[in-house]
Amino acid sequence: xxxxxxxxxxDVALANERLRRAVRxxxxxxxxxxxxxxxxxxxxxxxxxxxxAIRAHTIQHLDYYxxxxxxxxxxxxxxxxxxxxxxQAVEIVRNIARHYGVKSVAKSxxxxxxxxxxxxxxxxxxxQVYETDLGEYIIQLAGETPSHIVGPALxxxxxxxxxxxxxxEGKPLSTDTPTLTAVARRQLRQIFLTADMGxxxxxxxxxxxxxxxxxxxxxNGRMVTSLPRIQVTLMGMERIVPRLEDLDLLLTMxxxxxxxxxxxxxxxxVSGPRKxxxxxGPEAFHLVIVDNxxxxxxGGEFEEALNCIRCGACLNVCPVYRQIGGHAYGWVYSGPIGxxxxxxxxxxxxxxxxxxxxxxxxxxxxxxxxKIPLHDMLIGIRRKSASAKQTHPVERLIFRGFGWxxxxxxxxxxxxRAGRWLAKPLVRNGRFRHAPxxxxxxxxxxxxxxxxxxxxxxxxxxxxxxxxxxLLAVAVERRQSKGTRSTGERGA
Amino acid sequence: MKVSLFVTCxxxxxxxxxxxxxxxxxxxxxxxVDFPAGQTCCGQPAYNSGYxxxxxxxxxxxxxxFSDSEWIVSPSGSCAAMxxxxxxxxxxxxxxxxxxxxxxxxxxxxxxxxxxxxxIEDLGGRFDxxxxxxxxxxxxxxxxxxxxPFKLLSNLRGLELVDLPFAEECCGFGGTFAVKMxxxxxxxxxxxxxxxxxTGARYLVGADMACLMHLGGRLEKxxxxxxxxxxxxxxxxxxxxxxxxxxxxxxxxxAS
Numbered sequence: 190x191x192x193x194x195x196x197x198x199x200d201v202a203l204a205n206e207r208l209r210r211a212v213r214x215x216x217x218x219x220x221x222x223x224x225x226x227x228x229x230x231x232x233x234x235x236x237x238x239x240x241x242a243i244r245a246h247t248i249q250h251l252d253y254y255x256x257x258x259x260x261x262x263x264x265x266x267x268x269x270x271x272x273x274x275x276x277q278a279v280e281i282v283r284n285i286a287r288h289y290g291v292k293s294v295a296k297s298x299x300x301x302x303x304x305x306x307x308x309x310x311x312x313x314x315x316x317q318v319y320e321t322d323l324g325e326y327i328i329q330l331a332g333e334t335p336s337h338i339v340g341p342a343l344x345x346x347x348x349x350x351x352x353x354x355x356x357x358e359g360k361p362l363s364t365d366t367p368t369l370t371a372v373a374r375r376q377l378r379q380i381f382l383t384a385d386m387g388x389x390x391x392x393x394x395x396x397x398x399x400x401x402x403x404x405x406x407x408x409n410g411r412m413v414t415s416l417p418r419i420q421v422t423l424m425g426m427e428r429i430v431p432r433l434e435d436l437d438l439l440l441t442m443x444x445x446x447x448x449x450x451x452x453x454x455x456x457x458x459v460s461g462p463r464k465x466x467x468x469x470g471p472e473a474f475h476l477v478i479v480d481n482x483x484x485x486x487x488g489g490e491f492e493e494a495l496n497c498i499r500c501g502a503c504l505n506v507c508p509v510y511r512q513i514g515g516h517a518y519g520w521v522y523s524g525p526i527g528x529x530x531x532x533x534x535x536x537x538x539x540x541x542x543x544x545x546x547x548x549x550x551x552x553x554x555x556x557x558x559x560k561i562p563l564h565d566m567l568i569g570i571r572r573k574s575a576s577a578k579q580t581h582p583v584e585r586l587i588f589r590g591f592g593w594x595x596x597x598x599x600x601x602x603x604x605x606r607a608g609r610w611l612a613k614p615l616v617r618n619g620r621f622r623h624a625p626x627x628x629x630x631x632x633x634x635x636x637x638x639x640x641x642x643x644x645x646x647x648x649x650x651x652x653x654x655x656x657x658x659x660l661l662a663v664a665v666e667r668r669q670s671k672g673t674r675s676t677g678e679r680g681a
Numbered sequence: 682m683k684v685s686l687f688v689t690c691x692x693x694x695x696x697x698x699x700x701x702x703x704x705x706x707x708x709x710x711x712x713x714v715d716f717p718a719g720q721t722c723c724g725q726p727a728y729n730s731g732y733x734x735x736x737x738x739x740x741x742x743x744x745x746x747f748s749d750s751e752w753i754v755s756p757s758g759s760c761a762a763m764x765x766x767x768x769x770x771x772x773x774x775x776x777x778x779x780x781x782x783x784x785x786x787x788x789x790x791x792x793x794x795x796x797x798x799x800x801i802e803d804l805g806g807r808f809d810x811x812x813x814x815x816x817x818x819x820x821x822x823x824x825x826x827x828x829x830p831f832k833l834l835s836n837l838r839g840l841e842l843v844d845l846p847f848a849e850e851c852c853g854f855g856g857t858f859a860v861k862m863x864x865x866x867x868x869x870x871x872x873x874x875x876x877x878x879x880t881g882a883r884y885l886v887g888a889d890m891a892c893l894m895h896l897g898g899r900l901e902k903x904x905x906x907x908x909x910x911x912x913x914x915x916x917x918x919x920x921x922x923x924x925x926x927x928x929x930x931x932x933x934x935x936a937s
Binding site for chain 2: 196199200203508509511512513545546547548549550551552554555568570571572573574575576580584585588589591592593594595596597598601605608620627628630631633634635636637638640641643644645646647648649653654656657658659660661662663664665667668
């Protein structure tokens with residue numbers, strides 16, 4: 190993946206009608222679900238604010254809560270590992286697998302394992318890795334990466350899934366849900382029963398109890414944390430809440446914002462390995478806490494991006510995501526949150542351009558259950574790109590000239606007249622017929638009007654300033670009734 | 682009462698009739714309008730592209746131009762949002778911080794000014810036709826003005842206002858986004874226009890000429906028979922003395 194590839198990826202997505210239909214349909218479902226769920230609360234705004242406050246407090250005291258979490262996990266009999274980079278995190282998991290002689294792994298959904306490319310590394314060690322979240326299972330079969338934080342395979346149509354499963358079963362299958370889920374169930378059951386190690390992600394770790402919380406709809410999280418003899422949980426260092434009771438609000442915000450569900454079908458809270466006398470649970474529990482650039486956001490203008498609870502709501506409302514899906518963003522996190530995190534985690538030089546994949550409409554901020562100002566952060570990333578001189582030199586020159594001209598009204602008026610004159614040979618019937626780049630990017634798909642024969646400023650000066658209009662009846666009434674409160678207008 | 686018109690660089694250069702309509706409308710409401718000659722651009726193109734310093738230079742000029750104005754009214758939700766929402770931020774720690782904040786407080790989008798400041802929701806006008814309204818993102822989410830245009834439009838006699846499906850979804854203009862990500866921007870316009878077509882509306886009305894330039898340019902290319910109108914234009918026609926209330930007036934307006 191290289192700089193400049195964003196436009197190519199977007200073009201590929203735009204050309205794929207099937208993908209676009211699937212993405213739009215799935216995000217509509219998620220989005221409508223959230224709208225319904227929100228309406229059940231009178232004070233959703235207040236809940237957003239409280240959720241934001243919990244997240245902000247946690248991130249501001251992250252060192253404290255991480256230390257508390259680590260101490261609690263160890264007290265519960267688990268092991269805690271800190272990984273500063275993706276490479277370190279992968280090494281830690283490989284070593285754990287080697288130590289316990291692991292041959293096969295059952296995984297529940299984990300975005301961070303995608304972020305650090307864990308599967309490939311384990312497979313290279315000769316370990317079989319099976320995704321057990323249905324969406325992840327589908328894209329693993331397809332050899333793809335997740336295209337949505339919550340619905341990793343939402344870009345796939347039912348027909349495509351039936352095709353994949355037919356290949357797996359060696360016979361043609363119908364596209365109905367019971368048939369397809371029955372296949373997945375049979376295949377996955379075997380995996381749960383034979384895997385030596387379970388690997389999970391982490392929706393929230395609870396500092397005061399040393400627990401890990403997983404939300405799933407298929408129960409695979411519960412299988413992965415109870416059947417294999419070893420459990421490894423991967424978490425980004427920011428996935429933490431101080432107290433068990435904080436889950437009440439945050440899980441509510443997470444599931445309602447993600448899919449509109451009151452709660453997911455399963456909420457699994459795991460607090461360490463099997464204790465003496467207990468009949469089930471893993472023999473050993475390892476928590477791997479991954480930094481991988483997250484700490485660079487602490488204390489800076491993008492710190493609030495760490496407040497994200499990975500509900501995916503910003504993807505579902507994003508008019509850009511809804512056109513192109515997740516893969517065009519180029520990395521594991523997509524949509525508005527991905528367009529912010531990718532340049533911050535992977536480097537502004539190569540990835541700054543991802544922040545351009547936004548019209549800055551603000552729908553992301555409006556829907557975010559923890560009120561991350563994503564639209565402003567996207568401008569912030571662009572600012573970073575511009576000041577690091579990662580933008581095109583011509584663009585920098587244009588905006589330099591823009592600022593210089595706009596602070597000189599005389600020059601602005603002159604440029605307006607010059608532009609009108611220069612446009613003349615390019616214009617026919619009031620529309621641009623030819624246009625040089627970058628205007629041609631506009632005119633290729635959209636008509637562009639010629640500059641008006643007279644600007645508003647010129648119209649104003651040529652007599653319009655003095656024109657009068659007859660008063661409307663409503664204005665006459667207003668004048669008559671106003672007399673007594675003529676000074677009170679500003680407060681209106 | 683006297684207001685200063687911030688016409689915006691786009692309307693000034695490409696759509697002066699929108700400025701003319703806004704002024705006529707305000708005058709009919711008994712508001713005296715002036716047009717400070719020093720105004721240029723709010724700086725939004727530079728700001729949104731990451732060039733805050735260049736944006737600030739444009740903003741400084743706007744602050745200067747409107748320093749004596751009591752009220753500033755603009756026929757653009759987006760430019761008004763830029764001033765109201767981002768100027769205080771842009772000038773944090775700058776010698777003009779206080780003036781930027783004051784400018785922000787006294788700047789209004791046209792329909793917001795009519796409804797919230799003048800307290801008028803029914804202009805007593807008439808416009809015969811079927812219209813749908815495009816809610817622009819910066820006006821609704823940035824400026825927080827959602828109701829004002831609907832109040833003014835729905836009180837017009839003769840006008841059938843049809844709800845636009847997925848009204849809250851961005852049209853894909855997005856400033857330089859429209860050029861830098863032209864394919865994506867056009868795809869978003871098409872989604873919007875497909876929804877416009879579903880309404881059966883003859884007029885597509887909005888309060889941001891930038892969105893309308895983008896949507897209008899696309900629908901012309903697609904050969905759609907929908908007329909794009911700025912809210913100010915429609916309200917001006919609807920409140921015109923001896924108006925024929927509709928198409929005939931528009932023809933007249935464009936001929937003049």
